[in-house]
Amino acid sequence: GYSAFGAVGPASMTPAPVAPMRERPVVVVSGGARGIGAATADRLAADGAHVIVLDRDIGALPEGREGHVLDVTDEAALASIIDQIAAQHGRIDVLVNNAAIADDFRPTTEQTLAAFERGLAINLVAPLRLATAAARVMRTQGGGAIINLSSIAARGGLPRRGSYCAAKAGVEALTRQLACEWAQHGVRVNAVAPGYIATPGVMALEAQGKRSLRGIRRRIPLGRLGQPEEIADAVAFLASSRAAYMTGAVVPVDGGWSAFG
Numbered sequence: 598g599y600s601a602f603g604a605v606g607p608a609s610m611t612p613a614p615v616a617p618m619r620e621r622p623v624v625v626v627s628g629g630a631r632g633i634g635a636a637t638a639d640r641l642a643a644d645g646a647h648v649i650v651l652d653r654d655i656g657a658l659p660e661g662r663e664g665h666v667l668d669v670t671d672e673a674a675l676a677s678i679i680d681q682i683a684a685q686h687g688r689i690d691v692l693v694n695n696a697a698i699a700d701d702f703r704p705t706t707e708q709t710l711a712a713f714e715r716g717l718a719i720n721l722v723a724p725l726r727l728a729t730a731a732a733r734v735m736r737t738q739g740g741g742a743i744i745n746l747s748s749i750a751a752r753g754g755l756p757r758r759g760s761y762c763a764a765k766a767g768v769e770a771l772t773r774q775l776a777c778e779w780a781q782h783g784v785r786v787n788a789v790a791p792g793y794i795a796t797p798g799v800m801a802l803e804a805q806g807k808r809s810l811r812g813i814r815r816r817i818p819l820g821r822l823g824q825p826e827e828i829a830d831a832v833a834f835l836a837s838s839r840a841a842y843m844t845g846a847v848v849p850v851d852g853g854w855s856a857f858g
């Protein structure tokens with residue numbers, strides 16, 4: 598009969614195969630050279646994964662960490678690096694779609710369309726391209742896990758955030774769509790939506806007078822900013838076979854920000 602999940606019959610009668618996590622999974626982390634991405638790379642490496650970082654600058658990676666210089670908006674380079682990783686390691690078990698920018702704080706009426714589109718290219722289109730390239734490898738090996746970094750910006754309006762909110766809302770929609778499409782191939786797709794995390798970038802907002810962290814802390818039920826490691830833990834869980842029955846989920850890790858009405 599007809600199934601929204603492809604020509605495999607009703608989803609309830611054909612459970613998707615879920616490959617158990619291998620002993621030394623091959624993990625790709627975009628934007629893994631600093632911030633949340635670096636903490637995630639460290640967490641997964643400590644859990645026993647072989648971690649490969651893709652970033653614009655990989656000069657300061659910890660010793661022994663594999664890294665490739667990549668601007669995620671460079672479509673040809675992205676495809677060739679994923680091919681190279683698949684050829685060298687034979688598989689890709691996990692992709693963490695983490696690279697993003699949030700550097701435009703102009704009022705929307707003063708923002709150029711080019712700046713808006715650049716935000717979408719990095720924060721929404723590039724994660725789709727990376728996911729698609731990685732999923733091609735994952736389906737040939739019987740499965741894998743993709744974790745996209747969203748944000749509280751996907752669901753709550755933040756002023757002067759250019760295309761960031763729209764891109765992150767798109768990331769959450771994409772997470773659900775790809776989860777439904779790729780479940781039959783054993784590829785799980787989930788997202789983590791961080792609240793304010795004490796990365797150097799966020800701390801600099803206060804120094805630059807762009808955000809008052811005091812006001813933000815008051816708005817967070819747990820009363821503090823999160824640590825990059827607390828996001829990394831959620832990503833590591835979603836990447837593991839302990840999350841084998843989770844796909845299409847968006848997990849808030851925000852100290853209660855999104856629970857607070």
Ligand code: NDP
Pocket residue numbers: 627628629630631632633634651652653654667668669670694695696697698699719746747748749790791792793794795796797798799
């Ligand atoms: P950072 O800015 O600290 O790190 C992002 C990394 O991605 C940097 O190394 C950056 O490189 C890289 N990157 C940016 N653009 C590209 C590109 N075009 N190609 C390749 N690499 C690129 O970000 P965070 O650690 O703060 O955030 C990580 C993720 O978590 C993002 O998706 C962000 O939206 C999300 N998030 C973060 C929150 C926070 O409070 N920090 C809150 C909610 C969500 P470069 O140094 O060259 O810019």
